[in-house]
Amino acid sequence: MNICVILSAADLDERYTAPAREFARLLGKAGHTLVWGGSDTGLMKVVADGVEEAGGRLVGVSVDFLAHKARPHADEMVVTADLAARKALLLAKSDAIVIMVGGTGTLDEATEILELKKHGRHGKPVVLLNTAGFYDGLKTQLRRMNEEGFLPLPLTDLVFFADDAQTALAHLEENIRAR
Numbered sequence: 001m002n003i004c005v006i007l008s009a010a011d012l013d014e015r016y017t018a019p020a021r022e023f024a025r026l027l028g029k030a031g032h033t034l035v036w037g038g039s040d041t042g043l044m045k046v047v048a049d050g051v052e053e054a055g056g057r058l059v060g061v062s063v064d065f066l067a068h069k070a071r072p073h074a075d076e077m078v079v080t081a082d083l084a085a086r087k088a089l090l091l092a093k094s095d096a097i098v099i100m101v102g103g104t105g106t107l108d109e110a111t112e113i114l115e116l117k118k119h120g121r122h123g124k125p126v127v128l129l130n131t132a133g134f135y136d137g138l139k140t141q142l143r144r145m146n147e148e149g150f151l152p153l154p155l156t157d158l159v160f161f162a163d164d165a166q167t168a169l170a171h172l173e174e175n176i177r178a179r
Helices: 014-029 042-053 064-069 083-092 104-118 136-147 165-178
Strands: 002-006 033-036 057-063 076-080 096-099 126-129 160-162
Touching: 002 014, 002 083, 002 104, 014 033, 014 042, 014 165, 033 042, 042 057, 057 064, 057 083, 064 076, 076 083, 083 104, 096 104, 096 165, 104 126, 126 165, 160 165
Parallel strands: 002 033, 002 096, 033 057, 057 076, 096 126, 126 160
Antiparallel strands: none
């Protein structure tokens, strides 16, 4: 399975890197391919290193203005002209999406993926890995949107919230098998 992981390229605290490393190890050990933003810095590097060390493949999708930060020896690396093309290619190359901790870029990519799914533009499973409660506020907001009729499909069909790596990967594998 090609699993797109959307996450930060920042250097982060161990409370975020340890769970990301664990997810990466599980992903690689299971023989899955990581599809990610291609960066060889920060949390993106942690995940790419973990997948590679566990035997998984690396498919990076960088963007022209960040190409200097791209991982030099990924199995595949594509450099797009702009962020819109990068987001489209990340989605196209993946069977499932995991959203990890990140800043505004991560949030932008995550909301676009959810918006496209909401409108039926893809049916890929999306997991929000809520490490250390990072996305508790977003979870509350999405639940409110669901309860007040802002979402045309049930929240449970839009995104799955996982608190740990094992739950996230198990959900994706089960969802893909069920298709």
